[in-house]
Amino acid sequence: MQKSLFTRTTIITTAISVAVTGLAIYYQYLNALPASIYTVLLVASYAFDRRSRNVKVAAAVNFLMLTLIIVVGDKFIDNFYAPRWITSTIGYVSVAGLLLYLSGQVSDMRQIKESEERLDLALDGITAGLWDWKMDEGNKRWWSPRYYELLGYAPGEIEPSAHTSQEMTHPVDFELAKHTQHKHLHTASKFEIEQRYKTKSGEYKWFLVNGQTKFDKEGKPVRMIGSIIDIDEKKRNQQLIEQQAALIQIIPNAIIYGDRNLNIYHINETAEELFEIKKHEILGKRITEMLNYEIVGQNPEDVLASMRNNTVWKGEVIFTLRNGKRKSLLASARMVFNAEGEMQGWVGIYNDITVLKNTQERLQLATEGTAAGIWDWPDVSKDEEWWSPRFYQLLGYAEGDLSPALSTFQSLLHPDDVKGTLTLLDEHFKNKKRFEIEYRLRTKSGEYKWFLGSAQAKYNSTGQPERLVGSIIDIDDRKRGAKTIADYAELIRMMPDGVLRVSKSRKIVSANGNVQRLFEATAEEMVGKDFTDFISMNILGTTRDAVWNNIWINGFWRGEVEVTTKSGKQSLLLVNIKATPAEDGEEPTWLGIYTDISMLRINEELNIALHKLEENNKYLEQFAYISSHDIKAPVIALEGLVDLLDKNDGVKDEQKPLLKMIKRTTQQMQRTNQSLNSILKLRKNLTDTGNEGGEPVRLQIILEDVMGTLEPQIAEAGGQLNSDVLEVQHVMFPYMHFKSVMYNLISNAIKYRHPDRALQIDVSAHELYQGVYLFTIQDNGLGIDLNRNKDKVFGIFKRFHDHVEGSGVGLHIVKSIIQAYGGNIKIESEPNKGTKISFTFKSMYPLTNNN
Amino acid sequence: MALNKILLVDDSEPFNYLSKAVLADNKVTCVINEALNGQEALDYLEREETCPDVILLDLNMPVMDGFDFLEEYAKREKCHAHTKIFVLTSSNRAEDKDRAVKNKFVMGYFDKPLSYFHIKEIQTFFEE
Numbered sequence: 001m002q003k004s005l006f007t008r009t010t011i012i013t014t015a016i017s018v019a020v021t022g023l024a025i026y027y028q029y030l031n032a033l034p035a036s037i038y039t040v041l042l043v044a045s046y047a048f049d050r051r052s053r054n055v056k057v058a059a060a061v062n063f064l065m066l067t068l069i070i071v072v073g074d075k076f077i078d079n080f081y082a083p084r085w086i087t088s089t090i091g092y093v094s095v096a097g098l099l100l101y102l103s104g105q106v107s108d109m110r111q112i113k114e115s116e117e118r119l120d121l122a123l124d125g126i127t128a129g130l131w132d133w134k135m136d137e138g139n140k141r142w143w144s145p146r147y148y149e150l151l152g153y154a155p156g157e158i159e160p161s162a163h164t165s166q167e168m169t170h171p172v173d174f175e176l177a178k179h180t181q182h183k184h185l186h187t188a189s190k191f192e193i194e195q196r197y198k199t200k201s202g203e204y205k206w207f208l209v210n211g212q213t214k215f216d217k218e219g220k221p222v223r224m225i226g227s228i229i230d231i232d233e234k235k236r237n238q239q240l241i242e243q244q245a246a247l248i249q250i251i252p253n254a255i256i257y258g259d260r261n262l263n264i265y266h267i268n269e270t271a272e273e274l275f276e277i278k279k280h281e282i283l284g285k286r287i288t289e290m291l292n293y294e295i296v297g298q299n300p301e302d303v304l305a306s307m308r309n310n311t312v313w314k315g316e317v318i319f320t321l322r323n324g325k326r327k328s329l330l331a332s333a334r335m336v337f338n339a340e341g342e343m344q345g346w347v348g349i350y351n352d353i354t355v356l357k358n359t360q361e362r363l364q365l366a367t368e369g370t371a372a373g374i375w376d377w378p379d380v381s382k383d384e385e386w387w388s389p390r391f392y393q394l395l396g397y398a399e400g401d402l403s404p405a406l407s408t409f410q411s412l413l414h415p416d417d418v419k420g421t422l423t424l425l426d427e428h429f430k431n432k433k434r435f436e437i438e439y440r441l442r443t444k445s446g447e448y449k450w451f452l453g454s455a456q457a458k459y460n461s462t463g464q465p466e467r468l469v470g471s472i473i474d475i476d477d478r479k480r481g482a483k484t485i486a487d488y489a490e491l492i493r494m495m496p497d498g499v500l501r502v503s504k505s506r507k508i509v510s511a512n513g514n515v516q517r518l519f520e521a522t523a524e525e526m527v528g529k530d531f532t533d534f535i536s537m538n539i540l541g542t543t544r545d546a547v548w549n550n551i552w553i554n555g556f557w558r559g560e561v562e563v564t565t566k567s568g569k570q571s572l573l574l575v576n577i578k579a580t581p582a583e584d585g586e587e588p589t590w591l592g593i594y595t596d597i598s599m600l601r602i603n604e605e606l607n608i609a610l611h612k613l614e615e616n617n618k619y620l621e622q623f624a625y626i627s628s629h630d631i632k633a634p635v636i637a638l639e640g641l642v643d644l645l646d647k648n649d650g651v652k653d654e655q656k657p658l659l660k661m662i663k664r665t666t667q668q669m670q671r672t673n674q675s676l677n678s679i680l681k682l683r684k685n686l687t688d689t690g691n692e693g694g695e696p697v698r699l700q701i702i703l704e705d706v707m708g709t710l711e712p713q714i715a716e717a718g719g720q721l722n723s724d725v726l727e728v729q730h731v732m733f734p735y736m737h738f739k740s741v742m743y744n745l746i747s748n749a750i751k752y753r754h755p756d757r758a759l760q761i762d763v764s765a766h767e768l769y770q771g772v773y774l775f776t777i778q779d780n781g782l783g784i785d786l787n788r789n790k791d792k793v794f795g796i797f798k799r800f801h802d803h804v805e806g807s808g809v810g811l812h813i814v815k816s817i818i819q820a821y822g823g824n825i826k827i828e829s830e831p832n833k834g835t836k837i838s839f840t841f842k843s844m845y846p847l848t849n850n851n
Numbered sequence: 852m853a854l855n856k857i858l859l860v861d862d863s864e865p866f867n868y869l870s871k872a873v874l875a876d877n878k879v880t881c882v883i884n885e886a887l888n889g890q891e892a893l894d895y896l897e898r899e900e901t902c903p904d905v906i907l908l909d910l911n912m913p914v915m916d917g918f919d920f921l922e923e924y925a926k927r928e929k930c931h932a933h934t935k936i937f938v939l940t941s942s943n944r945a946e947d948k949d950r951a952v953k954n955k956f957v958m959g960y961f962d963k964p965l966s967y968f969h970i971k972e973i974q975t976f977f978e979e
Contacts, residue, residue, distance in 0.1 A: 625944075633911075633941035633963065637865040640964040644872050677943055 128210075128227035131160070136222035141165075150207070150230050152200035170196035170204050177209070185213060185221050194231060206235035254329075254350040260343050262286055274329075274352055276321050287348075292320040296328075307335050307346065317350070327352060372471035375404065380429075380457075380465050383407050394451070394474055396444035414440035414448050421453070428457060429465045438475065450479035498573075498594035501580075503587045504552070506530045518573075518594065520565050538562040547577075551590050555579045560597070571598045621680065628677050635673055639666045675809045682813055686737070686820040696732035696844065699725060699765065706742045713750050719759025721746070728765040728773050731843045737817045738841070742777075744810040745837055749779035754832070771843055778836040784829045793827055814839075854904050854977040856882040860892040860920070861909040861939070870907065870939070870965045877970045889915025893923055902930035905973060907965070908957075910940045910947055921954050931956070935976050939965055 129147025134140045141160035148155045151168065158164055169177055173195035184191035191211035196204040211226030254271035258264050264282050272279055275291060282290050295303055296316040307313050312334040319327050333348035373391030378384075387404040395402075395412065402408050413421060417439035427433040435455040440448040455470030492499050498515035502508055508526045516522060519534040526534065539547055540560040550557040557577045564570050574595040582588040642663045645651060651659050703725065714721055746761060753759040760780045768774045784793065794815040818825045818839050829835040857874070859867050867885050874883065884903065886892040889912060896902065910917035917938060924936075937959040938951045951957050958976065961969045 629911075629941065629943060632943065633863065633866075636941055636963050637863060637869060640869040640873075641865060644869065681943075 128229045130225070130227050133224040134222075135224065136216070147228060150205075150228060151197055157200075168197045170198065172196075181211070184211065185224075188213070188215075191226065194235065197228075205230065205232040207231060254352075256287065256348045256350070258287065258346045258348070260345055262346065264290075265345070271350070274327070274350060275319065276323065276325070291322075293317050303333075307333060308343075372473045374471050375409075375469070377406065377468040377470075380468055385409070391472065394449075394472060395441060401444070409441075412441045414442070416440075425455070428455065432457075432459070435470070438479065441472070449474065449476040451475060496595075498592075498596075500531070500592045500594065501589050502531055502592065503589050505587060506532065509589055515594065518563070518565070518571065518596070520567055520569070535563045535565055538564075551577050551579050552588075571596050572601055573597065621683070624676065625680050628673055628680060631669070632673050632677070635666060635669045639663075639670060642666055679809055679813065679816075682740075682816060686816065694734040694737065697735040697738075698729065699731050699733055699738075700729040702733060702735060702739050703729075703742065703763075706739055706746060709743070710746050710750060713747070714759065714761070717750060717753055717759050719750070719753065719761065721761040721763065724762070724764040727767060731773065733841065733843055734821070737821070741814050741817050741839075741841075744814050745777045748810055749777065749781055749835070752835075753779070753781045754834075768840060773841050773843060774838060775841060776836060776838045778834065780834040783831040783833050783835050784827075785831045786827070786829050794825070854879065854881055854974065856884070856901065856903040857905045857907065858884050858886060858892065858895060858903040859907050860886045860889065860912070860917070861907075862887050862912040863909070866909070866963060873965045873967075874970065877967055879970060879974075887914075888912040889917065889920030889923070892920055896924075896927075896930055902933040904934065904977065906934055906936045907939045907961075908936055910938060910942050910951065918950065921956060924956065935973075937961060937969075937973060939963055939969070 129150045130144035131147055132142040134142075139162070141162075143155075143160045145155040148157060166174065173193075177193055177195050180191060180193045183189050191209075191213070193209050194206060195209060196206055198204050207228040208231045209226060209228050211224050213221045214223045214225075216222045254274040255266075255268045256264055256271055257266040263284055263286055265284070267275075267279055267282060275282075277290060287293075294317070296318060298315055303313050303315065312332055314330070314332045317329050317331045319329055321327065330351040331348060333346060335346045336344045338344050373394040374388040375391055376386045378386070383405045385404040385406060385408075387402075389399045392399045392401060410418060410422075421437055421439050424433065424435055424437050428435040435453075435457075437453050438450060439453055441451055442448050451472040452475045453470060453472050455468050457465040458467040458469075460466045492512050495512060495514065498518050499510075499512040500508065500515045501510045507528055508531050511519070511523055511526050516526070519526060519531075521534055537544075538561065540562065542559060547557050547559065555578065557575070559575055561573045561575050562570065563573055574597045575592055576595075577590050577592045579590045580588060642659065646659060646663065703723070707721070711721075746763070749761045750759065757780060762778045763776070765773055765775045786793070794811050815825050818841065822842055823840040825837065825839040827835065827837050857879075859870055861867050861870075871883055881904075884895065886895050891914075892906070892908075893915070908917045908920065915923070917940070921936070924930075934956075935958045936956045938957055939961045940947065940951075941963040942948075943962075948960055952960050959969075959972055961972075
């Protein structure tokens with residue numbers, strides 16, 4: 001500043017001087033020479049003036065020169081033949097120029113003075129620390145007290161030097177500072193940098209460093225003066241702001257700034273991404289114009305109102321984007337107010353919690369999946385409870401489907417669990433016994449599920465329960481799983497086969513109950529022992545070594561072993577062995593299953609015996625058949641011959657009774673043979689496949705057939721038959737066999753009727769269950785004393801009354817038929833009262849509803 | 852055609868006696884010859900010049916039974932066009948009856964003893 005003032009004044013003065021001198025020379029006044037010399041001197045002095053410290057010298061030279069011109073100039077001017085007024089004019093003009101110059105000098109001086117004073121004030125009062133580097137005076141440096149103070153030192157505490165400067169400069173800033181200084185000294189560019197100096201405490205602080213340099217005539221810097229200003233806080237703030245600005249850009253939260261009119265003036269990149277909108281599209285607009293949103297659970301007006309109270313609002317907002325996408329955002333927003341309490345704008349931060357929300361929902365679901373259902377029985381004197389929604393859910397019900405009460409709960413409890421649960425509840429009430437029990441509850445589907453029930457009562461001051469709160473946890477899977485394992489364990493325990501695990505060193509690892517029985521030892525006695533200590537073995541068809549190789553090389557062996565225990569018990573075992581590879585460094589083992597097939601062998605023998613028996617039976621049947629046939633022929637012949645004898649009258653009268661007896665005996669023989677024959681025939685018929693008597697015919701027709709034969713006999717006996725078979729009459733039964741059953745039974749009733757009363761027969765038939773029918777034939781006849789004859793009733797050739805002719809095979813045949821068809825027969829009878837025979841009979845062709 | 856000659860083939864003499872008595876009883880008056888088994892019957896047929904009108908054949912007989920006889924009879928041609936064979940047996944085996952009635956020479960199957968109804972049935976073959 002001071003320099004430029006100088007220069008301007010100098011130039012103007014010089015310009016005027018040059019102009020006047022030039023004019024004088026132009027008019028060829030020789031006495032202008034001194035003025036010219038003066039001008040040259042003046043210019044030279046101004047050149048000197050570039051160095052401020054020579055200003056006064058310059059001014060003095062100037063003055064001297066002018067005085068010289070004015071005092072001696074007349075003489076010269078005269079000598080040069082110039083008119084006096086010209087000389088005078090030049091002189092005055094020069095004086096005027098000088099005065100002008102001087103006035104400029106004075107003004108400049110005053111200005112400098114003022115500046116210096118101001119600077120001093122600044123130096124004392126405020127900020128800058130000054131430094132002075134006098135390159136022309138042996139690089140002498142000087143720091144103002146403030147300079148020291150700014151760096152945390154007492155004035156003069158350290159010596160200012162190039163070295164200390166370098167030491168103090170932050171290594172990062174050093175290169176820049178050096179470069180800037182270098183540039184400044186060579187190109188006279190501005191020297192102003194921000195750099196860090198290390199303070200006494202070791203901390204670095206930011207300073208603004210300014211410098212001015214004075215150069216000598218050759219342009220060599222001679223002195224550099226400057227200041228440092230503490231800008232540390234500003235710099236830090238700025239840094240903070242920059243960092244914050246960067247942060248705002250990169251932060252994973254969406255940030256929106258709005259002005260006082262609620263228009264958006266800035267959004268960060270995350271917001272652009274989140275709202276899928278470009279910054280330029282949204283700036284200057286109201287957020288409501290650009291995005292649809294709803295605030296979860298709150299009224300937008302309330303939210304604004306709460307924000308106006310200078311509070312931060314936090315909540316959940318669901319935005320619907322322009323593409324229809326919905327996003328759940330966790331929002332924080334607040335308004336920004338200035339010191340006067342005027343609203344300046346607002347800022348909102350949004351977090352995308354859509355993913356989080358999904359996770360939460362899943363977590364909630366998962367929690368719900370295992371979480372307890374809660375119930376509360378607030379007043380144990382009343383049958384009213386409260387059940388949590390989860391409680392209902394666990395039971396498959398919707399909330400409120402059931403009226404929550406102990407009685408309802410009890411009705412849901414599995415019948416087998418009611419007693420235990422109520423007993424424990426009682427114990428809990430009376431003795432404060434811990435209430436935790438596993439019980440089954442009936443779910444809506446009717447299935448029972450396992451729950452772990454817990455409860456805790458609140459007792460009043462007298463120890464009486466007032467309130468009960470509890471929970472149920474679904475343990476069905478666990479329970480079932482445990483049950484399965486328990487089932488398997490139980491199964492192995494109960495298995496009819498022996499299950500034995502043996503290590504490779506032949507030591508018994510475990511043995512189930514049947515192995516214990518087989519080895520005649522307890523599990524304790526066996527475990528750890530060599531299994532051959534208990535039994536001797538005879539492996540059928542192979543050697544022990546071969547078996548051993550099979551187990552450990554092929555992994556299994558199967559074969560039969562004869563085993564003898566110490567007590568001498570022998571059994572034949574089918575053995576299945578499977579090797580289990582070694583686990584966790586333990587010895588490999590094999591698992592053997594021993595099936596006692598001794599019985600199988602016995603069964604085989606039994607089968608052979610049975611087969612023999614069957615053959616015998618067949619032979620006997622054949623024998624009976626042939627016998628019956630062979631007897632038949634002579635009996636028939638005898639009968640014929642006796643008849644012939646009777647007819648031919650070749651018998652004397654006294655021999656006639658004898659002939660009659662022979663005739664009766666023959667008839668008896670004949671009848672017995674016929675009965676025997678009919679039984680043999682029936683047996684054959686019933687065992688034959690595709691038997692002849694099995695053709696299905698409707699019951700109605702079979703009965704009509706039977707009655708066709710027997711009705712006359714009933715009528716003759718003055719009797720009556722009532723039937724109640726409508727329900728069954730269209731069902732099909734095997735014709736011949738069923739007819740035989742009905743015929744025999746009804747004819748028995750007729751035959752063994754009571755002589756003193758009219759015969760009454762009741763026949764009924766009903767369906768007992770699907771395809772099985774119950775028949776009863778009841779009479780009021782003679783009856784049988786079952787106490788004496790129970791075992792014989794259905795025997796062959798058994799007769800209980802001898803006043804009428806009977807073969808004694810009727811009931812035997814009936815029973816044979818009924819049993820052959822898988823039915824049962826039962827007789828109830830009392831002498832002189834009557835007989836009731838009931839039997840069941842399956843129909844292969846039961847009625848369907850349609851026919 | 853008249854019923855003039857009957858051959859009874861049965862090992863049981865009482866039955867043969869009975870049969871003759873029943874035939875006489877029912878006014879069948881003709882020549883009645885007897886053979887005690889199948890072989891005798893074959894010999895008789897070989898020997899005789901005239902074939903019998905009727906053979907009453909029992910099934911169970913020693914030496915040669917009724918079925919063997921029928922087999923042998925079928926092998927020869929003699930009497931086939933003339934003689935009617937009826938089985939008269941005390942067998943109660945259904946197989947016997949089945950087998951007998953299937954034979955093309957057997958005209959009827961009777962259970963012993965011979966009765967009026969059997970004779971009536973035989974006579975239907977000889978009505979003029």
